[in-house]
Amino acid sequence: MAKIQQHTQVPATPLPIVIAGALVKGKENYLTIGAYGIMSIQPPVVYISSMKAHYTNAGIKETGYFTINVPPAGLVRETDYCGLVSGREIDKSRIFTSFYGKEKHAPMVRECPVNAVCRIIKTVDLPGNDVFIGEVVEYYVDEDCLADETPDPKKTLPLLLYGRLYRKLGRAAGTAFAAGKTLMKKL
Amino acid sequence: MAKIQQHTQVPATPLPIVIAGALVKGKENYLTIGAYGIMSIQPPVVYISSMKAHYTNAGIKETGYFTINVPPAGLVRETDYCGLVSGREIDKSRIFTSFYGKEKHAPMVRECPVNAVCRIIKTVDLPGNDVFIGEVVEYYVDEDCLADETPDPKKTLPLLLYGRLYRKLGRAAGTAFAAGKTLMKKL
Numbered sequence: 193m194a195k196i197q198q199h200t201q202v203p204a205t206p207l208p209i210v211i212a213g214a215l216v217k218g219k220e221n222y223l224t225i226g227a228y229g230i231m232s233i234q235p236p237v238v239y240i241s242s243m244k245a246h247y248t249n250a251g252i253k254e255t256g257y258f259t260i261n262v263p264p265a266g267l268v269r270e271t272d273y274c275g276l277v278s279g280r281e282i283d284k285s286r287i288f289t290s291f292y293g294k295e296k297h298a299p300m301v302r303e304c305p306v307n308a309v310c311r312i313i314k315t316v317d318l319p320g321n322d323v324f325i326g327e328v329v330e331y332y333v334d335e336d337c338l339a340d341e342t343p344d345p346k347k348t349l350p351l352l353l354y355g356r357l358y359r360k361l362g363r364a365a366g367t368a369f370a371a372g373k374t375l376m377k378k379l
Numbered sequence: 380m381a382k383i384q385q386h387t388q389v390p391a392t393p394l395p396i397v398i399a400g401a402l403v404k405g406k407e408n409y410l411t412i413g414a415y416g417i418m419s420i421q422p423p424v425v426y427i428s429s430m431k432a433h434y435t436n437a438g439i440k441e442t443g444y445f446t447i448n449v450p451p452a453g454l455v456r457e458t459d460y461c462g463l464v465s466g467r468e469i470d471k472s473r474i475f476t477s478f479y480g481k482e483k484h485a486p487m488v489r490e491c492p493v494n495a496v497c498r499i500i501k502t503v504d505l506p507g508n509d510v511f512i513g514e515v516v517e518y519y520v521d522e523d524c525l526a527d528e529t530p531d532p533k534k535t536l537p538l539l540l541y542g543r544l545y546r547k548l549g550r551a552a553g554t555a556f557a558a559g560k561t562l563m564k565k566l
Contacts, residue, residue: 193489193521193522193523194521194522194523195478195489195494195519195520195521195522196519196520196521196522196525197480197517197518197519198518198519198520198528199518200422200423200495200514200515200516200517200518201420201423201515201518202417202420202423202424202425202495202515203397203425203447203449203493203494203495203515203518204449204493204520204529204530204532204535204537205395205397205415205449205493205537206393206395206532206537206539206548207395207416207417208392208393208394208395210390210392226417227416227417227418227419228392228416229394229414229415229416229426229428230389230394230413230414230428231414231426231428231503231505231508231510232414232428232505232506232507232508233388233389234507235387235506236387236388236389237389237505237508238389238390239416239418239426241416241417241418241419260390262390262391262392265552268552268553268558269553269558269559269561269562270559270562271558271559272553272554272555272556272557272558272559272560273558273559273560273562273563274559275555275556275559276556276559276560276563277559277563287562291382293384302380302382306390306391306392307382307390308387308389308390314503316418316501316503316512318418318419318424319419319422320419320421321418321419321424323418323512325503325510327387328387328388328389328390329387330384330387331384331385331386331387331388331390332382332383332384332385333382333383333385333391334380334381334382334383335380335381335382335383336380336381338383341385342391342542343391345391345393345541345542345546348391350391350392350393350541351552352393352539352548353555354532354537354548355529355532356554356555356556356557357551357552357553357554357555358551358552358553358554358555358558359532359548359549359550359551359552360549360550360551360552361393361539361541361546361548361549362546362547362548362549362550363546363547363549364544364545364546364547365452365455365538365544365545365546365547366455366456366459366544366545367459367543367544367545368459368462368540368543368544368545369459369462369463369543370459370543371455371456371458371459371460371545372456372457372458372459372460372461372462372463372464373459373460373463374456375456375457375460375474376460376463376464
């Protein structure tokens, strides 16, 4: 099987899609992001990376907070829309119902079944992007999406971006921290 | 629909699974990671976050390089195994066939259809984790996984971790930068 060297680019993997929320000039604003990931389980730390031109960045810098909202597949149009238009021109507070936890500078999306409030602990300055690293300080889940107190993906229906398509999560392929045990004696 | 506040934790989203490669004490070592993501498209920048106790970290710090290898669903046992055992006790160079590009300190996994060499541009020190931020400097794809010069997910079969299950990528839910256009006139 031949390996083809291509021009340098980010590796082709599915990207979990989240909607980042922030208060910008006192108004709720929402931005769809694929440049999201976890950095630490304990304490819970995640990041979002947002291009410097984005309207949202100033709000995050000003308040020190952003939120993570995990959109369900049923909101794919609204999710895509939040990545297409800028809060500079469009009032994105009207797309969703905002709600707040203890932190009044961190708007969350009620229609998203999983929500987290993140307090900035570090910012990394890349040439074209601000990378906001935040510790999760509040966490909310829709009651009817829980199975054994854990969000059930059959109910939360998270979206992934691969190339130019949003996709749903697919079938199970194995159990983590278990599937590999069969190899322990062989290798 | 009631929102339940839970203890703070990383939000429930699917996590793309990659195998990080590094040369540790001159030997190829591989570590399975869900704490991976993209930070910038141009230049292509990605990160991995690895617990400080991990054997791999010293190799990355010493060489200044790590690799990203995207395992196909058919390698779920080997992938899980690489997250279960430490290179301190097990010689993980035997699990896969290693190959090298121009950079001789950055081993890649031949059996993974997508591979990238990353040069560290920044390290973020979290309480329990080293976050290695790297620019992609080489990129390889299996020729037979390409469709229109782009890796086809039906052939690369990437894995996602959600809770304790590895899952495959599922069905299309919409087209990015297009699905939201229908809302442009309405909102």
